[in-house]
Amino acid sequence: MAARSFKQELVGVFGQPVAENPTQVMIEAAFRQMGLDWRYLTLEVAPKDLPAAIAGMRAMGFRGINCTIPHKVAVVSLLDELTPAARAIGAVNCVARQGDKLLGENTDGKGFLQSVQAQGSVKGKSAVILGAGGAARAIGVELLRAGAGSLTVVNRSEARGQELLQVLEAVAPGRSTFTRWVGDYVVPEGTDLVIQATSIGLYPDIEARVPLDIDSLRPNMIVCDVIPNPPRTRLVREAEAAGCVVLDGLGMLVNQGVIGIQLWTGRDPDPTVMRQALLDVFE
Ligand SMILES: NC(=O)c1ccc[n+]([C@@H]2O[C@H](COP(=O)([O-])OP(=O)(O)OC[C@H]3O[C@@H](n4cnc5c(N)ncnc54)[C@H](OP(=O)(O)O)[C@@H]3O)[C@@H](O)[C@H]2O)c1
Structure with missing residues (x-):
């Protein structure tokens, strides 16, 4: 029997409130279509817990994380590096692990x-x-x-x-x-x-x-x-x-998700699969 891994790679989103955030639907649809056994977790994180949550994602080897309201500015000081765009904007909505460093990007x-x-x-x-x-x-x-x-x-x-x-x-x-x-x-x-x-x-x-x-x-x-x-x-x-x-705003949402997946996996997802997954849940 061929060796197989039972360990998934993890990414996700930190926010509060976060329950109505549909990003998981489009990202996991892309992972399935790409044949990747990855998970995208929707995680409620209070502002006071953000430093612990970032330390936790480092400890658990998350490949990356999206940050949404209210963390986009606060997360900046918890990261190792920023892209020029994230520095100019002063906010990060996408974190990618590169080796043991966390890079902050703004994909919006x-x-x-x-x-x-x-x-x-x-x-x-x-x-x-x-x-x-x-x-x-x-x-x-x-x-x-x-x-x-x-x-x-x-x-x-x-x-x-x-x-x-x-x-x-x-x-x-x-x-x-x-x-x-x-x-x-x-x-x-x-x-x-x-x-x-x-x-x-x-x-x-x-x-x-x-x-x-x-x-x-x-x-x-x-x-x-x-x-x-x-x-x-x-x-x-x-x-x-x-x-x-x-x-419409779906194009922007899908495109920033595509950039996030590219940063995390190094591969190109199919935007049409992602858009359709969102349309299915918004109907
Ligand atoms: N499609 C995507 O991928 C994507 C990505 C990011 C965000 N978004 C969407 O973008 C929207 C804004 O997000 P944000 O992070 O920029 O929010 P934000 O930082 O809270 O800013 C909200 C902006 O909306 C203005 N505003 C709110 N209600 C208004 C009203 N009744 N009349 C006039 N101006 C009003 C505010 O004006 P004041 O300064 O006067 O309060 C402020 O400029 C959200 O709905 C979010 O869903 C979409």
Whole structure:
């Protein structure tokens, strides 16, 4: 009888709350399709326990971990190395073990960028980002790193918007501006990309309306929504009706999962299997 191992390789996600996080479904679907006997564990970790959880994953030989709310910033000081993007963003959502070292990467913005670049290069393009939280920060940094020409951050709270502007100025001076979000935002003529990066529309508040003047959308604009659940948000439906090219939040979620699997396993998973696994649970 051929020798076989009964020990699975482990990865997973630390978050709180974490029970509604569907990442396990798409990652384990990819592992099955790749013939890998790996497990992706969904683990509830309180903020005070994060240092012990990271020490635990080192001790148990986890191959990597995703970090979600509220750990993306706190985890930075517990790691050995950061990629340039994670350092610029100031947050980590994906940790990979490399030898006995833990490397922190931020795959949110990269996952987003891959979705957009499937439509064409962002070089020289002008973008509007609605929101200034963690998702907006990762997207803004990666857009500038990829050569976006101008970026307008639109946010309700001035303090958070200005904070993001400082991060973006450090990446590419003079290409970003901040606009305080008051009433329905009118998208300026000539905008190429409109990115909805707030939490408006996330399940269960699915009919919540993004304060945006839909009449200011033009058919040559690409409209992106980061909300993965439901994928067909109210904004996605309205932007489609306005004739725009529309990218939903599932693309970003799947793409950042693909990058995580590549970092952990060194192999390429099949994104269509991952997207289908998520669609199956969201139905
Ligand atoms: N598809 C993916 O792969 C992916 C990856 C990461 C995140 N996400 C999604 O991205 C969303 C944002 O996550 P995050 O980590 O950036 O959250 P966050 O750091 O808490 O930031 C939330 C942002 O939304 C804004 N906001 C919330 N409610 C608003 C309202 N009613 N009107 C105007 N602005 C509002 C906040 O504005 P203020 O500053 O004014 O409060 C802030 O800019 C989440 O829903 C998450 O599911 C998706």
